[in-house]
Amino acid sequence: xxxxxxxxxxxxEKILDAAAELVSEIGSGxxxxxxxxxxxxxxxxxxxxxxxxKDALLQGMIQRMIDEVSAEKEALRGQTAPGPNLEAxxxxxxxxxxxxxxxxxxxxxxxxxxxxxxxxxxxxRQIIKETLERLKExxxxxxxxxxxxxxxxxxxxxxxxxxxxxxxxxxERIVASIGRLLNKGIAE
Amino acid sequence: xxxxxxxxxxxxEKILDAAAELVSEIGSGxxxxxxxxxxxxxxxxxxxxxxxxKDALLQGMIQRMIDEVSAEKEALRGQTAPGPNLEAxxxxxxxxxxxxxxxxxxxxxxxxxxxxxxxxxxxxRQIIKETLERLKExxxxxxxxxxxxxxxxxxxxxxxxxxxxxxxxxxERIVASIGRLLNKGIAE
DNA sequence: GTTTATATACCGTCTGGACGGTAAAGTGCA
DNA sequence: TGCACTTTACCGTCCAGACGGTATATAAAC
Numbered sequence: 001x002x003x004x005x006x007x008x009x010x011x012x013e014k015i016l017d018a019a020a021e022l023v024s025e026i027g028s029g030x031x032x033x034x035x036x037x038x039x040x041x042x043x044x045x046x047x048x049x050x051x052x053x054k055d056a057l058l059q060g061m062i063q064r065m066i067d068e069v070s071a072e073k074e075a076l077r078g079q080t081a082p083g084p085n086l087e088a089x090x091x092x093x094x095x096x097x098x099x100x101x102x103x104x105x106x107x108x109x110x111x112x113x114x115x116x117x118x119x120x121x122x123x124x125r126q127i128i129k130e131t132l133e134r135l136k137e138x139x140x141x142x143x144x145x146x147x148x149x150x151x152x153x154x155x156x157x158x159x160x161x162x163x164x165x166x167x168x169x170x171x172e173r174i175v176a177s178i179g180r181l182l183n184k185g186i187a188e
Numbered sequence: 189x190x191x192x193x194x195x196x197x198x199x200x201e202k203i204l205d206a207a208a209e210l211v212s213e214i215g216s217g218x219x220x221x222x223x224x225x226x227x228x229x230x231x232x233x234x235x236x237x238x239x240x241x242k243d244a245l246l247q248g249m250i251q252r253m254i255d256e257v258s259a260e261k262e263a264l265r266g267q268t269a270p271g272p273n274l275e276a277x278x279x280x281x282x283x284x285x286x287x288x289x290x291x292x293x294x295x296x297x298x299x300x301x302x303x304x305x306x307x308x309x310x311x312x313r314q315i316i317k318e319t320l321e322r323l324k325e326x327x328x329x330x331x332x333x334x335x336x337x338x339x340x341x342x343x344x345x346x347x348x349x350x351x352x353x354x355x356x357x358x359x360e361r362i363v364a365s366i367g368r369l370l371n372k373g374i375a376e
Numbered sequence: 377g378t379t380t381a382t383a384t385a386c387c388g389t390c391t392g393g394a395c396g397g398t399a400a401a402g403t404g405c406a
Numbered sequence: 407t408g409c410a411c412t413t414t415a416c417c418g419t420c421c422a423g424a425c426g427g428t429a430t431a432t433a434a435a436c
Contacts, residue, residue, distance in 0.1 A: 011411080029217050029303030032395060045398090046412045054396065114349055115217035115303040125351050132353040143365040150362070151335050153342030161302055163313050165320040174338070177331040180374050186365060187372035199385080220421060232423090234386045242422065 012050050015040045016064050019057060020105040028112035033057075058120050061109040066123055068106065072098055085182045087138045088145035091131060092152045092178055107160040141185045148178045200238050203228045204252050207245060208293040216300035221245070246308050249297040254311055256294065260286055273370045275326045276333035279319060280340045280366055295348040329373045336366045 018039035023031050033054060037047040051057040073094040080090060098106070113120040131149070139145040155174065158164035166174065206227035211219055221242060225235040239245040261282040268278060286294070301308040319337070327333040343362065346352035354362065 027303060027306050029305075033397085034395070043413050044396090045414075048397070049411065052397090111299070111303060115215060115299060117217075118215055118350065121349060121351065125353075128346070128351055129353040132358075143361070143368075146358075146362055147335060147339050147365060147369060150339035150342035150346075152338075153345060154338035154340070155342075157341060157345045158316070158338075161309060162306065163309065163316055165313075165317040170320075170334075173331070174334055177335060177374060180331075180376070181335060184375035186368050187375045188368070221423085222421070231387045233388065233425090236423070237384090237386060240423090 011040070011042060011046065012060070015042065015047055015050055015057070016061055019061055020109055023061075023108040023112045024105050028108055028115050031112050055117060055120065058109075058113040058116060062113055062120060062123060065106040065109055066127060069094060069098070070127075083183065084140040085138075085145045085148075087134050088148050089179075089182050091135075092148050092182070095152045095156050096175055103156065104160060107156065111160070141182075144181050144185045147186075148182050151178055199228070199230060199234065200248070203230065203235060203238055203245070204249055207249055208297055211249075211296045211300045212293050216296055216303050219300055243305060243308065246297075246301040246304055250301055250308060250311060253294040253297055254315060257282060257286070258315075271371065272328040273326075273333045273336075275322050276336050277367075277370050279323075280336050280370070283340045283344050284363055291344070292348060295344065299348070329370075332369050332373045335374075336370050339366055 015036060019031065019036045022035055022039055026035070033044055033047060036057070037044040040047065047057075051060055073090055076090055076093055076097070080086065080093065083089070095103070110121065110124065135145045135149065136142060151174070155164070155166075155171075158166075164171075203224060207219065207224045210223055210227055214223075221232055221235055224245070225232045228235065235245075239248055261278055264278055264281055264285070268274065268281065271277070283291070298309065298312065323333050323337065324330060339362070343352070343354075343359075346354075352359075
């Protein structure tokens with residue numbers, strides 16, 4: 001076909017998958033190059049060829065997360081009904097949707113990065129800043145948008161750390177009330 | 189005088205202080221026993237006498253955090269005006285108050301623990317579960333209480349990771365709207 | 377009240393393994 | 407043949423924990 005099948009692209013993806021899996025299995029602090037290499041079906045040398053250092057690997061993980069989240073968000077943008085606080089509804093829906101599947105991996109990767117080297121979170125910081133700016137520009141009810149955003153962040157954080165005390169019903173109720181908040185705002 | 193000045197009680201506190209400081213200085217993943225010992229003005233052997241393993245140290249850090257937060261909360265209980273959703277107002281105020289000072293240390297310790305060994309978060313999980321139960325039992329407006337709680341969690345998480353995009357004004361505005369949410373609920 | 381015994385608190389060194397990273401030697405496609 | 411990619415073999419450092427030892431305090435025995 002086109003390009004090399006055992007090419008760099010392919011290995012990189014396999015490595016990032018392996019790293020993400022491992023982080024959610026054994027915890028962010030225990031991620032080692034040896035383990036990633038083995039899981040990815042590659043020698044350590046091969047891993048270090050693709051990512052010349054552990055920092056580079058973590059950076060790669062973060063970048064992929066960012067890309068995935070923003071892809072998910074843009075995908076949702078197409079299917080979201082118009083209405084008030086559109087941007088906030090997109091942000092919250094994106095996070096809430098990704099729960100099953102890669103959400104856990106994503107945020108665990110962030111943890112891995114920040115426990116190893118907080119500076120790696122810089123791109124994330126940037127995204128968050130931009131998100132706030134967009135919310136400020138476009139929200140019909142900024143208070144509601146910010147609260148909804150933060151609540152979803154809080155919920156996600158609970159779920160990431162396996163700290164969530166909520167039943168499925170609880171969660172649905174919360175999601176619904178976030179929706180109400182974004183549609184109707186705070187009372188008075 | 190009385191007793192030993194270099195008693196266990198004293199050393200344990202010094203060690204926990206040192207560990208908390210270090211975590212917020214160098215990051216949760218880089219905490220080593222040697223560094224803690226040196227910072228605490230103690231040999232490594234002495235450290236390991238007080239906390240027989242690194243796990244035990246992390247556990248100690250978590251327990252102290254829990255105790256501090258709950259003390260802060262009870263202190264606030266005395267000075268909080270009666271009104272709707274009292275428990276939620278206490279939870280949120282506790283978190284929001286502790287920001288300057290030990291809040292950062294506290295949550296960084298949690299990070300250290302969870303990056304090293306996620307099981308250490310079990311006591312925290314328990315606290316969260318209990319908090320939810322109390323909120324369910326006592327809230328006048330459970331939806332508002334949960335949203336407020338989660339929003340504060342989200343905000344705290346941003347601040348912990350140095351990810352908060354909010355200016356001081358932004359933050360005040362958010363705190364105010366959380367207050368309004370708890371007092372007046374979601375519209376309609 | 378002095379000796380003996382035991383507990384408490386701490387020190388400093390050592391070691392074995394883990395882990396990040398390097399470098400030379402293949403492998404196979406263009 | 408050269409280039410992209412990978413393996414194998416290795417190095418050096420860091421670090422948790424073990425261990426043997428010390429000094430002070432408390433208690434018990436005589």
